[in-house]
Amino acid sequence: MMVAGLALFGGWTLWSETRTWIPVDMPISLTKGQIRTHEFKTNLRAPYTIQIEVVKKGPVETLTCLLGLEDMNSGKCTNTQSVVDASWVLWSQGTIIARGSSAEDKSGAWMNDKLARQIGSFETEKGRKYILDFNILVDGSSLAVANPRLKVEVHPSTYESNGFVGIRYMLVAAVLVLIGAAILIVSALGKYRRAKGVERGAR
Numbered sequence: 118m119m120v121a122g123l124a125l126f127g128g129w130t131l132w133s134e135t136r137t138w139i140p141v142d143m144p145i146s147l148t149k150g151q152i153r154t155h156e157f158k159t160n161l162r163a164p165y166t167i168q169i170e171v172v173k174k175g176p177v178e179t180l181t182c183l184l185g186l187e188d189m190n191s192g193k194c195t196n197t198q199s200v201v202d203a204s205w206v207l208w209s210q211g212t213i214i215a216r217g218s219s220a221e222d223k224s225g226a227w228m229n230d231k232l233a234r235q236i237g238s239f240e241t242e243k244g245r246k247y248i249l250d251f252n253i254l255v256d257g258s259s260l261a262v263a264n265p266r267l268k269v270e271v272h273p274s275t276y277e278s279n280g281f282v283g284i285r286y287m288l289v290a291a292v293l294v295l296i297g298a299a300i301l302i303v304s305a306l307g308k309y310r311r312a313k314g315v316e317r318g319a320r
Contacts, residue, residue: 118297125290133283136161141249141269145169147200147257152267154249159241164272167205167217167249168226170233171263177232183260184234186225200257206250207239214247215239226273232263238272 140157147169159165171180178193185199204218217237226233241247251267 118300119294120297121293123290123294125293130283136271139268139270140165140247141267143267145251145253145265145267147253147260147265149253149256152251152253154251154267154269156246156248157269158244158246160243161271161275162241162243163275164238164240165269166238166272167236167251168233168268168270169201169203169236169260170231170266170268171260173230173232174263180232180260180263183257184225184232185219185223186232186234200255200259201234201236202253202255202257203236204252204254205237206252208248208250209245233268 137157137159138161140159141154143154145152169184171184173180179197182194182197183200185201201219205216206213207215215237219234219236222235222237224235226235236251249269257265
């Protein structure tokens with residue numbers, strides 16, 4: 118029972134560690150022009166997001182405005198316009214799978230030491246290969262100080278779902294280990310009592 122519990126949780130952990138949660142994570146300059154990612158493959162069927170992520174260097178309010186996250190900094194971006202204006206095309210085996218632009222998606226993420234502006238999202242098929250063309254339409258080099266990166270990352274909802282599954286596996290594994298430990302203890306106590314009984318009988 119103990120081995121089964123440890124194998125169950127260990128197997129899930131190994132599976133989780135080998136998933137392609139972030140298939141693309143590369144530095145970009147945000148100067149006007151086109152960027153093409155390396156060919157990437159995912160081993161999940163899941164929604165992925167396309168983001169520009171920056172480190173919180175300099176005034177956070179300014180970075181928020183430059184990224185175009187007005188909703189997170191409402192009314193404070195009158196003097197600082199967004200420099201994020203980009204479009205993207207997702208290819209697979211020479212065929213366009215999806216396309217979009219920053220004008221269609223203005224959501225973002227606020228982390229302890231980073232900010233992210235979402236540019237779009239798409240659904241992947243397990244095992245399929247993709248290439249992303251990212252077209253920067255205006256000069257965004259004013260964000261260079263914040264070390265911008267282009268990221269393709271699994272949608273947060275998939276992370277959350279995976280976390281809940283992990284908790285369930287951990288609980289089942291803990292129950293199996295506890296049952297196994299209890300059986301071992303009871304068995305050991307039984308042997309000990311029998312041995313004591315034999316010893317007394319011999320006397």
